Amino acid sequence: MPPEKMAYALARYSRSPDSIVDSVEWVRTHDSAKFLESFYFQYGHASIADLGHLAVCFEGISELAAIEIEDEQLWDGQARSSRYQDFSHSNVVVPPELPEDQVEIYQDAANELMSAYRAIHEKAFQKLCVKLPRPSDMKPETYQRNLRARAFDVARYLLPLAIPTGVGQVTSIRSLERQIRRLKASDFEEVRDIADELATALAQPADCVWDAALPNDPLAPTLAHHAGPDEYARKLRDTLQLWAEQNLPPRRDVTAKPVVLLQPTDHICDICATLLYPVTDRSYRELYHLASSWSKAQRIELMDLAVQGRERRDELPRHFRGAPYVFDIIMDIGAYRDLHRHRRCQQFRQDYTNRLGYEVPALVEEAGLLPEYQQALTAVDTALEKVAPPAAQYLLPFAARSRFLFKMDFAELEYISRLRSGVKGHFSYRKIAWEMKQALDEEDPSLGALVNATPPWIEDPLTR
16 A cells, blocks of 8 residues: 555554454545645644655665665664675765866865775785685685675775765655655755655655556655755754854863763753754763853753744754763764664764874785875865865765764663674774773673673674
């Protein structure tokens, strides 16, 4: 059934003594659009829209756009894996907002990255063949496949956020509406264009049909009609950024410890720090301490600003959601790309940047590839001085370190540390997962003892 009709059928089933078969037959002869218009969009019965699901695939989008698409808590999907697929023949996405006189600078830097990506992948593979001889009981094709994947683990550090990828998702109508509204309010023109195209697609029949004999009705035309940009989110970001520029003192905390665990005791200060984190380049610790030093009136002023302009159907922003453990993490974008999948926590990011430097995989130095690696990154740094924001962020490679905030309870902390530290994982996020466990050991040794994480020095590189 089309998603909107499915939602109508299940909603009627919950409100009627009839069987589901009778409810489906009822929907065949009644207008689901009128029902959704009244109960979902006018009366605010949002749970109705959780009852209709559909699959959508986004093709040829940038990695930057893919991250924005996936930034939903109630979301199921997967993107093309940079750990298993070869991106060497891909042409980068050129941001629509990039000025014409900067396109050549942008393309040259991207080409430098992709050239280094190809060379380093091949040389890393050769180095691994010498370092890790094939076991006698392993088939040659399995051995080659595993080592090439390990070589991609190294080469992917040079993939820019502009590299094209694909994302497949299955979501409810409710999540899809929230996603479209959020994407339409993005700073990035590519992302706004994707949102417009998505809304257009929902008003049409499906592109891919399993059984051509079945009717192919429009997917979610009512949703497509109502999903406008999330103006509240856009204004919130601008308002908070202006407030931070006008009220925050010069930056003090310049520490760059990769993983910092905090357990905020003042919920109001936690909210204030979280509101300001994505619109600044400051650590959570500094922002929390600043908020702790403010008067009660100043904290209330900031929170009042955050809820101004909120309409009836706008949820409170996720900044107001707390958790006992707050991790302020400096990590490479590639590691974030993988850890971003963990949705049972609150996640916030600052702008992607090169100001915190780049990660250098150990194998790059072992294989004598450091000059080629650094040359590509130097080309990016040079281009970033000439390319205007926000398009400049597309050039940043997965190696670039940036700041990310993760709030979670103990169950999610245990899950991430245990799962992501395993020997099959990428070494970048394995290190982060292990350091999360170490930070917990310092703060709560009794709970830390319950986390069965694998140290990063325990390896099994021939296992995938």
